[in-house]
Amino acid sequence: xxxxxxxxxxxxxxxxxxxxxxxxxxxxxxxxxxxxxxxxxxxxxxxxxxxxxxxxxxxxxxxxxxxxxxxxxxxxxxxxxxxxxxxxxxxxxxxxxxxxxxxxxxxxxxxxxxxxxxxxxxxxxxxxxxxxxxxxxxxxxxxxxxxxxxxxxxxxxxxxxxxxxxxxxxxxxxxxxxxxxxxxxxxxxxxxxxxxxxxxxxxxxxxxxxxxxxxxxxxxxxxxxxxxxxxxxxxxxxxxxxxxxxxxxxxxxxxxxxxxxxxxxxxxxxxxxxxxxxxxxxxxxxxxxxxxxxxxxxxxxxxxxxxxxxxxxxxxxxxxxxxxxxxxxx
Amino acid sequence: xxxxxxxxxxxxxxxxxxxxxxxxxxxxxxxxxxxxxxxxxxxxxxxxxxxxxxxxxxxxxxxxxxxxxxxxxxxxxxxxxxxxxxxxxxxxxxxxxxxxxxxxxxxxxxxxxxxxxxxxxxxxxxxxxxxxxxxxxxxxxxxxxxxxxxxxxxxxxxxxxxxxxxxxxxxxxxxxxxxxxxxxxxxxxxxxxxxxxxxxxxxxxxxxxxxxxxxxxxxxxxxxxxxxxxxxxxxxxxxxxxxxxxxxxxxxxxxxxxxxxxxxxxxxxxxxxxxxxxxxxxxxxxxxxxxxxxxxxxxxxxxxxxxxxxxxxxxxxxxxxxxxxxxxxx
Numbered sequence: 001x002x003x004x005x006x007x008x009x010x011x012x013x014x015x016x017x018x019x020x021x022x023x024x025x026x027x028x029x030x031x032x033x034x035x036x037x038x039x040x041x042x043x044x045x046x047x048x049x050x051x052x053x054x055x056x057x058x059x060x061x062x063x064x065x066x067x068x069x070x071x072x073x074x075x076x077x078x079x080x081x082x083x084x085x086x087x088x089x090x091x092x093x094x095x096x097x098x099x100x101x102x103x104x105x106x107x108x109x110x111x112x113x114x115x116x117x118x119x120x121x122x123x124x125x126x127x128x129x130x131x132x133x134x135x136x137x138x139x140x141x142x143x144x145x146x147x148x149x150x151x152x153x154x155x156x157x158x159x160x161x162x163x164x165x166x167x168x169x170x171x172x173x174x175x176x177x178x179x180x181x182x183x184x185x186x187x188x189x190x191x192x193x194x195x196x197x198x199x200x201x202x203x204x205x206x207x208x209x210x211x212x213x214x215x216x217x218x219x220x221x222x223x224x225x226x227x228x229x230x231x232x233x234x235x236x237x238x239x240x241x242x243x244x245x246x247x248x249x250x251x252x253x254x255x256x257x258x259x260x261x262x263x264x265x266x267x268x269x270x271x272x273x274x275x276x277x278x279x280x281x282x283x284x285x286x287x288x289x290x291x292x293x294x295x296x297x298x299x300x301x302x303x304x305x306x307x308x309x310x311x312x313x314x315x316x317x318x319x320x321x322x323x324x325x326x327x328x329x330x
Numbered sequence: 331x332x333x334x335x336x337x338x339x340x341x342x343x344x345x346x347x348x349x350x351x352x353x354x355x356x357x358x359x360x361x362x363x364x365x366x367x368x369x370x371x372x373x374x375x376x377x378x379x380x381x382x383x384x385x386x387x388x389x390x391x392x393x394x395x396x397x398x399x400x401x402x403x404x405x406x407x408x409x410x411x412x413x414x415x416x417x418x419x420x421x422x423x424x425x426x427x428x429x430x431x432x433x434x435x436x437x438x439x440x441x442x443x444x445x446x447x448x449x450x451x452x453x454x455x456x457x458x459x460x461x462x463x464x465x466x467x468x469x470x471x472x473x474x475x476x477x478x479x480x481x482x483x484x485x486x487x488x489x490x491x492x493x494x495x496x497x498x499x500x501x502x503x504x505x506x507x508x509x510x511x512x513x514x515x516x517x518x519x520x521x522x523x524x525x526x527x528x529x530x531x532x533x534x535x536x537x538x539x540x541x542x543x544x545x546x547x548x549x550x551x552x553x554x555x556x557x558x559x560x561x562x563x564x565x566x567x568x569x570x571x572x573x574x575x576x577x578x579x580x581x582x583x584x585x586x587x588x589x590x591x592x593x594x595x596x597x598x599x600x601x602x603x604x605x606x607x608x609x610x611x612x613x614x615x616x617x618x619x620x621x622x623x624x625x626x627x628x629x630x631x632x633x634x635x636x637x638x639x640x641x642x643x644x645x646x647x648x649x650x651x652x653x654x655x656x657x658x659x660x
Binding site: 004154167 | 497519652
């Protein structure tokens with residue numbers, strides 16, 4: 001077992017988080033993560049209405065008596081979702097942990113905090129982490145360039161981002177982006193994090209509610225099979241490389257305008273895409289950690305394997321490298 | 331002390347390498363690194379002729395009786411340097427360790443190996459590391475996206491690249507790119523490396539033969555103050571961000587041709603630039619690790635601090651997180 005400030009604060013067995021993933025963060029996966037002793041998040045906006053979210057929270061609680069959370073991602077939008085109502089569903093549903101992500105989380109953090117809900121804010125830059133800490137977040141999830149989805153526009157990988165953030169952040173912090181095995185967990189802890197968040201790796205598990213073909217594709221892909229799209233719109237997303245992502249990259253390279261790029265990605269996407277089994281029919285998120293995914297275990301097998309590997313690295317591999325100075329001199 | 335396959339193979343006190351750096355890898359720095367118990371490399375092509383390299387090797391040996399090496403970087407060129415003569419200077423100078431980098435190292439590896447010289451090949455992709463291992467390299471230096479100079483075109487950071495390489499490489503491997511403190515060393519060892527290579531961090535030391543102004547600029551810069559240039563020429567280089575690097579980035583973005591970009595970077599560059607003290611007069615290499623550089627210690631202070639920090643992380647921070655399963659259940 002590995003105990004950190006993060007596991008202590010949130011009452012977890014393991015310093016491993018399954019953060020918010022649109023279309024994937026549903027009760028079945030989240031309950032499996034909770035039952036494995038890690039921390040899973042239902043993605044609020046995957047549910048079409050706040051009422052559906054309330055039902056999903058209830059459904060999750062029926063499957064586990066361990067802590068789980070809800071992710072609330074704040075997107076800049078002309079017609080935003082009814083955030084206040086989603087927050088009500090979370091608070092009234094008795095959820096005690098929320099992961100926020102996106103722009104200007106202050107009003108959300110304030111509301112959650114005033115109801116005794118702990119907030120982990122996910123961000124991709126040290127300055128945003130500092131800002132969230134000032135806003136009252138209880139913990140930070142710092143997300144590096146390697147990650148699936150939105151890595152931000154700074155392109156700072158975890159090896160740099162984690163210690164840079166650790167130098168300034170005093171609240172517990174988990175490292176996100178590029179994690180999938182015990183080596184990564186041990187490295188994150190060495191770099192100053194108190195745990196890891198994993199997205200892509202949890203997608204390649206038995207319980208993830210996506211078509212088997214996507215899971216097999218993640219196993220088949222190596223670390224180079226991702227593309228960064230929407231860079232020209234300053235809304236960069238890392239997605240699995242396929243014919244459509246390559247078309248988007250080419251279009252952006254030649255200076256295509258927003259409407260054209262939007263048209264290119266308007267194929268099978270989102271929930272319908274992930275349920276279809278056609279990995280080439282649309283754009284889907286995946287991180288570089290694909291290069292470290294070689295199987296599709298259950299969530300429990302995955303979490304236990306990662307913790308056991310990290311324990312072994314710490315107590316055997318690393319400890320075995322230490323030589324007393326007296327011995328070295330002799 | 332930290333002992334690994336790498337320190338054993340090369341007879342080093344510490345698993346830390348100062349790899350080849352054009353204009354910087356000179357005898358004074360390399361001898362200081364050797365005397366600190368780490369492994370430094372004289373950069374062969376920094377010396378204008380093979381005769382000058384022979385003299386630099388001799389000069390280094392007068393300053394240290396510890397092992398040191400020479401870097402030989404193989405650049406595709408219409409009028410290549412006299413590589414065979416540089417190799418002679420290395421072999422006849424009694425150097426026992428060489429770092430190769432660049433394209434098609436086979437003939438160089440063959441020549442060095444036939445003279446009992448050990449070769450560390452530096453590369454930026456798992457497939458190139460595998461190829462070097464097949465060619466007979468004794469060790470690999472795997473260089474991630476974070477690094478100064480040439481990160482390659484795959485953009486895979488160390489957090490992913492190191493374990494991906496470790497899964498396939500059987501010879502000792504050091505991790506390069508983004509390393510500057512004990513947290514990074516401990517993380518690299520956790521990820522499967524047998525040590526770390528540092529470039530930028532060794533530039534910000536008392537002994538580095540570059541103008542103080544560059545060292546102060548590296549201390550002042552944070553992790554975001556680098557730019558990737560020459561991407562459109564498939565010869566990407568990570569450099570310190572300044573007005574000229576930003577001009578190059580802008581020119582490449584609007585599709586400028588090679589000649590125009592070349593003209594932009596034709597200012598004070600290379601040796602003259604590093605000696606001038608004008609950090610804005612030209613392009614100079616620096617890695618993202620700038621964000622973790624806060625002082626300008628001697629080489630000895632730096633190496634000892636890094637090892638002590640890594641030892642403490644392994645024996646205190648990480649070991650302290652381990653909880654016996656019986657205790658956790660109780």
